[in-house]
Amino acid sequence: MFKFFTKSASVPADLSFIGVDMHSHLLPGLDDGLKELETTVAFIKDLHALGYRKLICTPHILSDLYPNSKETILPKLQLVREAVAKAGIPIQIEAAAEYMVDHEFSELIQNSKKDDLLTFGENFILIEMSYLAASPNIEQTIFDLRMLQLQPIFAHPERYSYFHKKFDQYERFKELGCKLQLNLLSLSGGYGPDVKKVGEKLVKAGLIDYVGTDMHHERHLEMLKDLASKKEFYTLFEDLDIQNTNL
Ligand SMILES: [Fe+2]
Numbered sequence: 530m531f532k533f534f535t536k537s538a539s540v541p542a543d544l545s546f547i548g549v550d551m552h553s554h555l556l557p558g559l560d561d562g563l564k565e566l567e568t569t570v571a572f573i574k575d576l577h578a579l580g581y582r583k584l585i586c587t588p589h590i591l592s593d594l595y596p597n598s599k600e601t602i603l604p605k606l607q608l609v610r611e612a613v614a615k616a617g618i619p620i621q622i623e624a625a626a627e628y629m630v631d632h633e634f635s636e637l638i639q640n641s642k643k644d645d646l647l648t649f650g651e652n653f654i655l656i657e658m659s660y661l662a663a664s665p666n667i668e669q670t671i672f673d674l675r676m677l678q679l680q681p682i683f684a685h686p687e688r689y690s691y692f693h694k695k696f697d698q699y700e701r702f703k704e705l706g707c708k709l710q711l712n713l714l715s716l717s718g719g720y721g722p723d724v725k726k727v728g729e730k731l732v733k734a735g736l737i738d739y740v741g742t743d744m745h746h747e748r749h750l751e752m753l754k755d756l757a758s759k760k761e762f763y764t765l766f767e768d769l770d771i772q773n774t775n776l
Pocket residue numbers: 552553554627684743
């Protein structure tokens with residue numbers, strides 16, 4: 530159903546050149562991602578088999594819909610780490626968050642110190658906007674995060690259809706000091722042909738710094754396995770200097 534490069538030859542799946550995933554909803558029962566711990570462990574086993582050595586899980590933090598925080602996320606991280614160790618899967622599991630840039634987030638960063646926020650790597654923070662409209666406070670938010678000595682990474686820029694005909698917006702975010710993270714599944718056409726086209730354009734323009742699975746459910750895992758078995762997928766990344774392995 531979700532075939533990518535259908536005429537292409539199959540190759541053994543090997544995502545070890547990415548190595549670190551920095552965007553997923555694998556922690557169970559926190560958002561619209563996975564629900565059960567057993568499923569989480571099964572997904573992690575498959576991701577390890579695909580070549581990942583580290584997974585940074587990023588549950589949504591979105592006002593009343595997903596009111597997550599360190600208090601809800603870190604205990605789940607601990608549970609998953611214990612279950613993964615028990616299952617004998619040699620992989621590193623970390624957690625941060627995917628922050629929706631909205632009024633609540635502005636207030637949070639105004640009233641927070643750097644250490645209060647869920648970050649990863651040295652100083653990275655993953656942010657997203659609504660798919661319906663750009664956040665009015667996005668530029669101020671990027672500025673405020675940088676004032677906190679944090680490096681914002683913009684999740685799935687290719688999925689914001691209101692930028693599809695304003696490609697210079699992507700360059701603008703880079704100028705503001707934001708890094709861009711492509712969803713791998715955008716390349717499979719799983720979010721539609723326009724997202725696929727813009728995703729490929731961003732890759733070819735060298736604007737993408739990181740790639741993520743944004744893994745939510747079984748269909749995403751199947752699509753990722755399918756994508757990872759296509760020769761053209763690897764060709765697309767030959768000239769792109771993605772930074773995941775540094776995380
Ligand atoms: Fe996400």
